Amino acid sequence: MREVRLSVNGRSVAAAVEPRTTLADFVRERALLTGTHLGCEHGVCGACTVLLDGVAVRSCLLLAVQAEGSEVTTVEALAAGGELHPLQDALHRHHGLQCGFCTAGILMSLAELWPRRGEVTREEIMDCLGGHLCRCTGYVGIVRAVEDAFGLGAAGAAG
Numbered sequence: 253m254r255e256v257r258l259s260v261n262g263r264s265v266a267a268a269v270e271p272r273t274t275l276a277d278f279v280r281e282r283a284l285l286t287g288t289h290l291g292c293e294h295g296v297c298g299a300c301t302v303l304l305d306g307v308a309v310r311s312c313l314l315l316a317v318q319a320e321g322s323e324v325t326t327v328e329a330l331a332a333g334g335e336l337h338p339l340q341d342a343l344h345r346h347h348g349l350q351c352g353f354c355t356a357g358i359l360m361s362l363a364e365l366w367p368r369r370g371e372v373t374r375e376e377i378m379d380c381l382g383g384h385l386c387r388c389t390g391y392v393g394i395v396r397a398v399e400d401a402f403g404l405g406a407a408g409a410a411g
């Protein structure tokens with residue numbers, strides 16, 4: 253067992269874990285934050301995406317010991333003060349989710365780009381979405397929501 257201490261959504265979480273414990277399992281089972289979903293568990297679906305020191309990563313592909321001392325941000329941190337994050341609000345308004353299994357991962361990948369809204373290009377955003385599998389929506393509502401939240405017109409105002 254190895255002692256691992258992370259900051260998860262600003263809260264220090266420490267636990268003794270097996271060296272093979274993934275960051276996804278640490279977040280779900282030790283930090284008790286189950287908004288991060290596990291689908292494929294081998295880096296394909298994107299459902300497990302979290303921010304690691306501000307960078308979107310697939311938490312099924314990282315070991316908790318590799319994240320030692322880092323700041324992890326999960327979907328639970330997006331809404332603040334009882335208000336949905338603008339990305340969450342846009343997905344809600346544009347029917348960008350059905351079962352919601354993929355949604356947390358999509359939100360966290362978009363959250364990496366969010367600080368650069370106004371500069372980020374349509375290509376960057378579509379490339380980001382391309383790393384996420386959604387079996388329900390056909391992506392139309394997701395794309396509309398992202399265009400709205402990032403202020404991209406249908407013609408792609410920012411690129």
Ligand code: FES
Nearest residue numbers: 291293295298312
């Ligand atoms: S569960 Fe990690 S990418 Fe699918």
Ligand code: FES
Nearest residue numbers: 350352386387388
């Ligand atoms: S909303 Fe069901 S997988 Fe995306």
